[in-house]
Amino acid sequence: MSTHENLQTTAGATPPKRSRIGRWIAIFVALVICGIAGFAAFAWRPSIPEVPTPAASSFPPELVARGQRVAAAGFCASCHTIAGGKPLAGGYAMKTGFGTIYSTNISPDRENGIGAWSEDAFLRAMHEGVARDGSHLFPAFPYDHFTKINDEDVRALYAYIMTRPPQSVPNHPNEMPFPFGIRALQAGWKLLFFHEGRFVPTAGKSVEWNRGAYLTEALSHCSACHTPRGLLGAELESRLYDGAPVDGWFAPALNASNTTPVPWTSEELYSYLTAGVSEYHGSAAGPMAPVVHELGELSPDDLHALVSYVESIGNGDAQIAQVGPAVKAALKANADDLGRIHDRDGRLFVTACASCHYNGNRINPSRPDLGLNSAVSVDDPSNLIHVILFGISARDGAPGIVMPSFARGLSDQDVASIANYLRTTRTSKASWPDLDKKVAQIRAERSVASK
Numbered sequence: 308m309s310t311h312e313n314l315q316t317t318a319g320a321t322p323p324k325r326s327r328i329g330r331w332i333a334i335f336v337a338l339v340i341c342g343i344a345g346f347a348a349f350a351w352r353p354s355i356p357e358v359p360t361p362a363a364s365s366f367p368p369e370l371v372a373r374g375q376r377v378a379a380a381g382f383c384a385s386c387h388t389i390a391g392g393k394p395l396a397g398g399y400a401m402k403t404g405f406g407t408i409y410s411t412n413i414s415p416d417r418e419n420g421i422g423a424w425s426e427d428a429f430l431r432a433m434h435e436g437v438a439r440d441g442s443h444l445f446p447a448f449p450y451d452h453f454t455k456i457n458d459e460d461v462r463a464l465y466a467y468i469m470t471r472p473p474q475s476v477p478n479h480p481n482e483m484p485f486p487f488g489i490r491a492l493q494a495g496w497k498l499l500f501f502h503e504g505r506f507v508p509t510a511g512k513s514v515e516w517n518r519g520a521y522l523t524e525a526l527s528h529c530s531a532c533h534t535p536r537g538l539l540g541a542e543l544e545s546r547l548y549d550g551a552p553v554d555g556w557f558a559p560a561l562n563a564s565n566t567t568p569v570p571w572t573s574e575e576l577y578s579y580l581t582a583g584v585s586e587y588h589g590s591a592a593g594p595m596a597p598v599v600h601e602l603g604e605l606s607p608d609d610l611h612a613l614v615s616y617v618e619s620i621g622n623g624d625a626q627i628a629q630v631g632p633a634v635k636a637a638l639k640a641n642a643d644d645l646g647r648i649h650d651r652d653g654r655l656f657v658t659a660c661a662s663c664h665y666n667g668n669r670i671n672p673s674r675p676d677l678g679l680n681s682a683v684s685v686d687d688p689s690n691l692i693h694v695i696l697f698g699i700s701a702r703d704g705a706p707g708i709v710m711p712s713f714a715r716g717l718s719d720q721d722v723a724s725i726a727n728y729l730r731t732t733r734t735s736k737a738s739w740p741d742l743d744k745k746v747a748q749i750r751a752e753r754s755v756a757s758k
């Protein structure tokens with residue numbers, strides 16, 4: 308009886324603490340399991356079956372030719388071909404805050420490339436960032452832009468790629484610390500930052516402007532380099548075209564916050580983007596050089612359309628009245644150098660640079676005026692340091708024209724002095740801090756990269 312009573316009492320009383328905690332843990336574990344299962348279901352994408360590699364002759368030549376232009380406008384080769392490597396065989400290392408991602412082999416090789424991909428699998432990869440086997444791709448592959456490419460252009464790209472020679476080059480594994488390498492987690496990134504959908508023309512804008520917007524935003528993904536990114540690596544929509552660091556260089560703003568004294572007019576943009584150099588703004592060097600090489604494949608109409616749109620980002624044509632005074636101020640700064648010949652930095656600059664960069668009372672379009680060049684006015688000194696240390700090859704900037712390298716002739720302190728001299732005599736902006744350390748860093752990085 309007492310036993311019975313005891314039992315009843317126990318059953319009727321509040322359960323001991325341990326079992327209450329146990330129940331909470333069970334609920335928590337169940338929630339976690341449901342969460343993981345739910346996320347896994349959400350992240351899951353089906354694999355698309357392999358197909359026999361389509362014969363090159365199955366694609367109409369016009370479609371292949373169109374695909375070649377689309378590929379050039381999308382810079383596929385810049386990322387999918389390494390210097391001295393086989394075309395489209397991948398292996399290009401992209402350093403991100405989450406590790407190093409290597410571009411893949413997208414030649415039609417069945418084993419290492421995308422030779423077994425159907426057109427549908429290719430469309431899905433370009434529009435949704437999902438590989439044929441259903442795994443999520445990392446946004447180092449700019450599918451956040453390519454999603455806007457229309458189906459006909461993606462089909463043309465497929466035709467172009469499938470008619471290239473297959474390259475049996477194995478893919479380089481990515482180097483990403485846990486958990487960044489988990490592809491399923493990309494589904495979460497997509498939920499936060501990715502808007503799937505084709506390009507929609509803006510009503511009220513000209514056909515040319517809309518064509519330019521399509522080229523710039525969908526294919527050429529100019530903002531991928533020229534827009535700052537947030538902590539999770541997505542472009543900050545609120546800071547579109549504000550300028551951003553890229554591969555140790557700085558891609559200047561293309562909007563009204565561009566720091567160069569002469570506006571980016573249609574004429575300047577056309578010359579810069581087609582010839583690699585413009586009268587007032589200088590050369591396309593560093594990561595911008597391959598962009599100009601690839602744009603060379605576009606038709607003149609497309610180039611004009613691109614320029615029409617990019618000009619509208621900064622409204623350069625409306626500010627054309629600034630050109631005269633800016634040029635006058637820059638020429639005056641050049642003339643004033645002669646009066647600073649007793650100052651060590653001024654003398655260093657005149658000796659090393661002015662022999663080429665001084666042209667009396669007019670601008671020499673193939674030797675950029677340094678008072679007008681963005682390398683001197685942007686808040687990041689990297690571009691100027693790169694150019695002084697390593698010059699500009701005959702292939703980059705103006706074709707066939709070289710800016711010599713000073714890496715062997717000037718110490719880090721000398722380069723810093725020249726940069727500082729230009730910054731203080733050509734702009735009214737704050738001087739760059741820790742310049743000599745920055746020079747040493749860029750010198751070390753480039754010499755490691757070239758080994």
Ligand code: HEC
Pocket residue numbers: 377378381382383384385386387401408409410411412413420421429432433438439443444445446447448449464
């Ligand atoms: C900014 C560099 C960059 C550009 C430009 C670029 N890609 Fe890629 N691409 C990558 C990287 C990196 C990957 C690998 C992503 C990953 O592993 O998740 C990739 C992956 C791919 C894949 C998936 C391949 C596979 O095996 O899963 C395809 C297809 C592809 N790219 C096609 C293209 C095409 C077509 C173009 C031009 C229109 C292009 N890419 C331009 C960087 C780039």
Ligand code: HEC
Pocket residue numbers: 523527528529530531532533553556557558559560561565566567571576579580588590591592593594595598617680681682690
């Ligand atoms: C791979 C990264 C990358 C891409 C893609 C890219 N740019 Fe650039 N861009 C740069 C860098 C870096 C510079 C600075 C080059 C220099 O100092 O010579 C630059 C410079 C420029 C400049 C000169 C700005 C100034 O004030 O000096 C313009 C204009 C420009 N880019 C336009 C474009 C357009 C238009 C596109 C798309 C068609 C584009 N860029 C795509 C990296 C890029």
Ligand code: HEC
Pocket residue numbers: 583584588589590591592659660661662663664673674675677680682690691694695699700701703704705706708709710711713725
């Ligand atoms: C032998 C002639 C020569 C000398 C000396 C020279 N440069 Fe240049 N520089 C050029 C030429 C030519 C270009 C344009 C190259 C091109 O477009 O391919 C250029 C381009 C530049 C640019 C423009 C880069 C851009 O991205 O727009 C800067 C900045 C520059 N030089 C700075 C300097 C500085 C600083 C010195 C002195 C340390 C110097 N240069 C010495 C010939 C020279």
